[in-house]
Amino acid sequence: MSSDPLVIFTPSGKRGTFPVGTPILTAARQLGVDLDSACGGRGICSKCQVTPSYGEFPKHGVTVAEDALSEWNAVEQRYDDKRGLTPGRRLGCQATVQGDIVIDVPAESQVHKQVVRKRAEVRDITLNATISRVYVEVEEPDMHKPSGDLERLMTALKEATGHAEITIDTHLLRPLQPILRKGNWAVTAALHLGHKDSAPRIVALWPGYYEAPLFGLAVDLGSTTIAGHLCNLATGEVVASSGLMNPQIRFGEDLMSRVSYAMMNKGGDLEMTDAVRAGLNQLVIDIAKDAEIDKSQILDAVFVMNPVMHHLFLGIDPFELGQAPFALATSDALELPASALGLDIAPGTQAYLLPCIAGHVGADAAGVALSEAPDKSEDLVLVVDVGTNAEILLGDKDGVLACSSPTGPAFEGAQISAGQRAAPGAIERVEIDPVTKEPRFRVIGCEFWSDDEGFAAAVANTGITGICGSGIIEVIAEMRIAGLVDASGLIGSAEQTGTTRCFLDGRTNSYTLWEGDADQKAITVTNADIRAIQMAKAALYSGARLLMDKRGVDQVDRVVLAGAFGAHISAKHAMVLGMIPDCTLDKVTSAGNAAGTGARIALLNSKARGEIETLVRQIEKIETAVEPRFQEHFVNASALPNSSDPFPILRDVVALPEVSFNTGGGESSAAGGGRRRRRRG
């Protein structure tokens, strides 16, 4: 039995005996306790701060005396004087073991700390950044042992990190010598560790101990908007978020028009590549300004995007994605110099693009898969990222299927007569009184309902300008519940519905949602609007059904709606329209921008990169374009649910009136399905 003092670390519970005089940091390392240190135990970085506990610890079976640690020393005093140390804290590299001791490692001193996620149902992010900061003292040059400054730096870094091989980014060859001398042969290196076998790479170098925080950028590169989150790589915290319109919009609203633009205009793809890269650099400027940091502190960048954006960002002509067999130029995850992508962040930064799942299921879907982790789910989960294309994942820990479904832009307010983007003035929520058939609504940017006092004054600035995607879902679902629309999707006439809000509008009927005023014309829902939504929801539903067929199930345990649109639609209304399979309402949740969250996970946890690459290889990809059952489902799904349809859960939620407005005049919902041209984008 050893008579050496016992050291117990909390919260890990790891314990061991160590000779008197062993630094706490050394003990932690030997026991595999997750205690950070960036300066090699020189008392400079303070990352190894610990809180010793004194007194009786019956649970651990020890009593800790007051002198269980060495006395507060000059290095700690210097650090405390200079930067301040939280009372009760010691530097793990300075305090040495003198007797039995219990040491608490606070969260901020752990390398692999947990990053808080707002939603409870998703797994935690373990911080494991690709960038590691290492402080080293480098041997000075000696004429008798000639070797390059770089080689001596490498020797110091290899010793400090234990890596056998380290490389350096070419751009650092020039500033290397001045930095070493300015730091008086002490430097801080940022090492890009990578998640594969490749050797760590020095991507940045500062004289002396560099203590400013380092950041990474997680970007969701959407066809319409580009959204970026700037994360502190040491804490995982999102320090700034910024978004802007994708400047490619001037080449076409949807992806298919951009692919066409590239086909029709020589060099058009490169114009779009330049546009999106310029947009990203604007985002970098905005977000750095917002966070009050320098662009050169951004040392990592992770991207998710659909396949067309993926190719255009990489400078690859998306031509092949516009036609069968929709061949991706490259599908695997890519790690390449940010400079090769024209990104103006810290030189030497390696950008990481998540893998694409298939020709229509991009790195954004991979991001969703990483964030929502269907492969780790005990119950069967359907994850739907609703956009111009819907990316659909279905699975649990026994396997995951994926497909893409061409919903078209109706869900985003396009192809809708009064449709518009989600912006102030747009109607986003609707309720229709089932008796009076009178609507009330809310518009974005106003806290009142339209029948509240003060509504008129509150919307005076923005006006009431149109209906956004979630608004159109709600109004149509409410019309269906109120008996204004039948299961085939036809709006009834004033006579049939008993309200003059329904009126003949060409060959079919429309519904007046708002009468308009002196400045703005009325907002109506036309039968063509309902057709457009029917087509979109049929595509979405058919994709989900196809995966359920492949999996051999009729029902899913839960549904996750991802994407900005998914965050705003109400589960009830989505189910009334038959957008998603029958599912208990409280099992339908919204994941927000799950693709962007996936990018953030991959940014903060390099191990997650390997995980998503493995998962993407394992996902069973279903191409809807060549699945005959998809067309079958599509035709069947274009109708709206009826009370007689097999939706037991839906029937518990809402009664759907058994009405039929079909006058035999030829217009039928099923016919609409056949006429529609499938869109990609």
Added chain:
Amino acid sequence: MSSDPLVIFTPSGKRGTFPVGTPILTAARQLGVDLDSACGGRGICSKCQVTPSYGEFPKHGVTVAEDALSEWNAVEQRYDDKRGLTPGRRLGCQATVQGDIVIDVPAESQVHKQVVRKRAEVRDITLNATISRVYVEVEEPDMHKPSGDLERLMTALKEATGHAEITIDTHLLRPLQPILRKGNWAVTAALHLGHKDSAPRIVALWPGYYEAPLFGLAVDLGSTTIAGHLCNLATGEVVASSGLMNPQIRFGEDLMSRVSYAMMNKGGDLEMTDAVRAGLNQLVIDIAKDAEIDKSQILDAVFVMNPVMHHLFLGIDPFELGQAPFALATSDALELPASALGLDIAPGTQAYLLPCIAGHVGADAAGVALSEAPDKSEDLVLVVDVGTNAEILLGDKDGVLACSSPTGPAFEGAQISAGQRAAPGAIERVEIDPVTKEPRFRVIGCEFWSDDEGFAAAVANTGITGICGSGIIEVIAEMRIAGLVDASGLIGSAEQTGTTRCFLDGRTNSYTLWEGDADQKAITVTNADIRAIQMAKAALYSGARLLMDKRGVDQVDRVVLAGAFGAHISAKHAMVLGMIPDCTLDKVTSAGNAAGTGARIALLNSKARGEIETLVRQIEKIETAVEPRFQEHFVNASALPNSSDPFPILRDVVALPEVSFNTGGGESSAAGGGRRRRRRG
């Protein structure tokens, strides 16, 4: 015992039995016979051509029947029709074993063929290029198994080459899809294999089978001239050579002035970086034009140069090389994108820079070490690369020492009153009649001696413009042999020497080598010229002696003179001046541009890169600047050898007159050594 047919390969002598129907290429691979193939046995590349032998082979103990191989087939016929096959040759991938057979593998069908070197004493170059050409057929895209075109290309390449991991140069992401489709899913890839553990990298890609030759560039980046050799990577042949003046000359003739320029002018180092890179791109244009190839066929580039040029080429300020401790920014070999060096050759090309040995002993000296291989020598060899700085290697298979000695530019004709670069019109050879003291000489660009009939007419064009480096060595040595100069380096007066060619010229005497004519003034050798050469040769000799001291020897077995200057000086004259240690004359050889040859070896044989990197680490580096014995040797070596000096071999070659012209007037050769400022460059 097997009853399968016996297959014997010549010249390797490898043999084995194989089932009837085995292709010769397969048999060769199984036996480890070095038989090339780039198309995976599809009968496209013809690299596996072999010559079957028929009849009795008592030596091998077999009799080969006429039908020992399968019949000439359609694939061979097609190749013969299209490109022609040497009579008697078969395609190894098509001809199959039918009976006992003897197969000769011609040199051009070997991958690792020997490259002929002109000099007999040096080791052969084994061809083992860094670039490998691989033809593959790629699986077409399939909607049911979505994967990127790149990933399917990688699969095919991994299968064809056996490599577990392959990467691709970023620039190929864009052209990848059009190339695959143009080649109808068959492509030729150029793989950069590297000589370390790193995964092979696709650096070029062509549709179908690309049969045009691939080239590499070996460059000796000298301070004065840049010399490049373009080599066929499949044959090792030098197909074109080109040289140009280093455009940096406008910033300073010698390296020290360039370092000063960088110190005095902000951004001056980058100006010089731009200049040398522009010069290299001009060299590329010239050499590609000369060889009638496209720049994009140049897929490898290897560089040797001194440390200052090394840093300036890399874009590193050479400031630190101008002062003790002469710290290199980086000393190890570098492999980096040619594009990062601004080189306009095939995009994706990886450039290789040989390692530097020490702050004054550069990658050029490493090139000399690779070419002259002192580490493989059985006898002790002194290798001297004479230039502005002399790089000196001494060693044998038991170890190698290296140093650099600051000879200054006198050997190149600078600091000499009538000195000039080696160019038409310069005196390069001199003889002085020991009795009459009359000289005769030859000038560059003229085949006559000056006392030949026709000389005057022959030099009418160029004139007689000065003395080049080798000329000044010869004239001073001849003056010493003729008794016009004493051992201290003083020229005698007309009275002392008995010739009016010697005349009082200021405080010392000069010698008239040529009287001049109507157009050009006389060419004389002044006592200051002799002092300059004395200083240079003392530096060279002292460096060599210092290494000999370290090695503990008084004599070397042989001397190799490298460099352009070394190729032109006569061993006898060098020894009369005491430039090199006493050594049997026939053991003094010239290696020509050994540094450039080293670059060529590293270009053609990737294994040689690993070898020179290992050797450079092992070489014992001696810094002359801090060795007290160097100064001692230097003072002693400034005198010219005398017959009484311990040079037994020299005494056998030539009698040196015991004269002394010292009038006691204060001017003495030894004093000169102390006054001279050491120059680096």
